[in-house]
Amino acid sequence: MSGASIKDVAALARVSMSTVSNVLNNPQRVSAESRDRVQRAIEQLGFVRNAAARQLRVGSSKLLGLALINISNPFFTDVATGVEEAAREAGYSVLLGNSASRPDGESGFLELFEKQQVDGVLIVPSGDVLDKLDGLRRRGTPAVLIDRVDDRRAFSSVSTDDLAGGRLAAKHLLSLGRRNLWFIGGLLSVRQMNDRLEGFRGMIANYPGVSLRVETGAFVDATSGLEYGRAIASLPVDQRPDAIFAANDMLALGVIQGLTATGFRVPQDVAVIGYDDIVFSAAAAIPLTSVRQPSRRMGSTAAQLLIDEIADPHNFRPRSIVYEPQLIIRASTGDPKGTTP
Amino acid sequence: MSGASIKDVAALARVSMSTVSNVLNNPQRVSAESRDRVQRAIEQLGFVRNAAARQLRVGSSKLLGLALINISNPFFTDVATGVEEAAREAGYSVLLGNSASRPDGESGFLELFEKQQVDGVLIVPSGDVLDKLDGLRRRGTPAVLIDRVDDRRAFSSVSTDDLAGGRLAAKHLLSLGRRNLWFIGGLLSVRQMNDRLEGFRGMIANYPGVSLRVETGAFVDATSGLEYGRAIASLPVDQRPDAIFAANDMLALGVIQGLTATGFRVPQDVAVIGYDDIVFSAAAAIPLTSVRQPSRRMGSTAAQLLIDEIADPHNFRPRSIVYEPQLIIRASTGDPKGTTP
């Protein structure tokens, strides 16, 4: 029924437990003959090393924890793909946590990660987890932030310049002649959100006669976007926007659906711009203009930073890597062909 | 530096290790006073239980392993969301594995799962893993298949009737008057693929004068779809399809992009139908007709089956739950409005 242990393998191969262990960890120290016998015994018994026991003894699990806000958003799965690539190359596996699935969100996962003795944590923070991460680090588990920086520069981070991203979006909409702008996003306590808004606002400040309305809520998914889009129809005409900056593409795609469902034309009546440039934005009904983040690269870079820190915790200096966002113009803000890749 | 152990907590609270353990596992057996002291010590030290040690002793990890083919496909993340919901309710956490990220694919993950001592495995199988799963079960780890059945009925499974799905697709295209049909999919050794094709083929057999061409390859993602779509332009006119059934929506979305990029009109020149009905299909440039699978429910049902089996392995009887697929008609096969939700 239950799995075979090193003891069983040793008995079958007529060697000691440490020889089996050496076959597993230092094959060169073992004679070819014993090695063969052990290998055969392992196969015969279907022996699989018990990681719990190994971890307990060695202290390291060769596991990285990755806490994501929402696994349904392709931006995050791209990040995850990047993380997995870099992790695999360095011999690590990744424990993927989807905060949305837990009532206690990301901090629930941090605790799971710590219990599971991961060697390090990667996190796309939404709530206020920095204190928790401090605790983790004090107890020996390093962490790297993805998608936002740590103002105190205590943790390494890999992010995109969200202030610049917000400015890019504003500049583009303003250059199109739009003057009644809306920002739609999630909680402004989430740093990324706030920065995108601040960049947006800052650029607008240079233009007199432009109005900005800020709509924020708890959710930033397609469904909530749809509701925002629909709600606009019931507003007095003079309160309607002629352009919307949505804090991520899922939200933007939903907003467009809501707008078109209630008879608005995008971009003629309302231009819409998103953030992240997820893969589906290019192929959307109305191809979406978006501020692109190099999601996959962010993931692999962050994993690399973390792995370096794990390998040499003493010489560790926090590093903040900030990528430049890139504006991808498509039909949702007026590119007539909408064919930009 | 490194984390505190039960021993440290015991020392600080001036009780024995077993009392600390009891506070953690059987609080009612401990006097209120000791409980308080222990709780304070735990907080003061930032103590977090070492899961490795606990697992080693108890044998159970309260972890479920979920092996997915490709985390970038929303169908799979929907399944994962369902799994996580059901798992969480039952007190389990899930270890999410993305086969695409490993050279050894899913079997690499099965080994990781076994090493990590998961209590059970959920898998959307692509390769031939049934032998591996047999081994796992023999060693005490049950498994449930998602998205396909086990012909030998040795494992429980949750799937959609892919034969029926294939027939649904064929019937729809034929009713539209299409006569030169293509099937585009991945490896036919993958059971789901093969069934979708067989259902498709079976329905076509009832119609004389209809041609079927089958194109299969290693990948079933948007990129490979794009290439298939493009390639059609370079074919002699009499060899071109007037309808394409793609084995999943990612592929279908890619095919449409490839077709439109080379000047074909969808659905006028070529109708395209996908499979899964991922969330982005409704909002695509040309809204995609698709065969819907209840992805999230499949995930939660599968997790439930697995958890039941873990709870009572002796009374276990394999169960196969098969959902009926549903045809969702949109513009890519001619619905003029393309507004079906």
Next chain:
DNA sequence: TTGAAAGCGCTAACAT
């Protein structure tokens, strides 16, 4: 109600 001690499976220091 509490404590002492054995042992889960593995590795690593030490001995042979």
Next chain:
DNA sequence: ATGTTAGCGCTTTCAA
């Protein structure tokens, strides 16, 4: 080259 043994942190009898 191989074997013996202690111990990682926890839970769980069993005794007190």
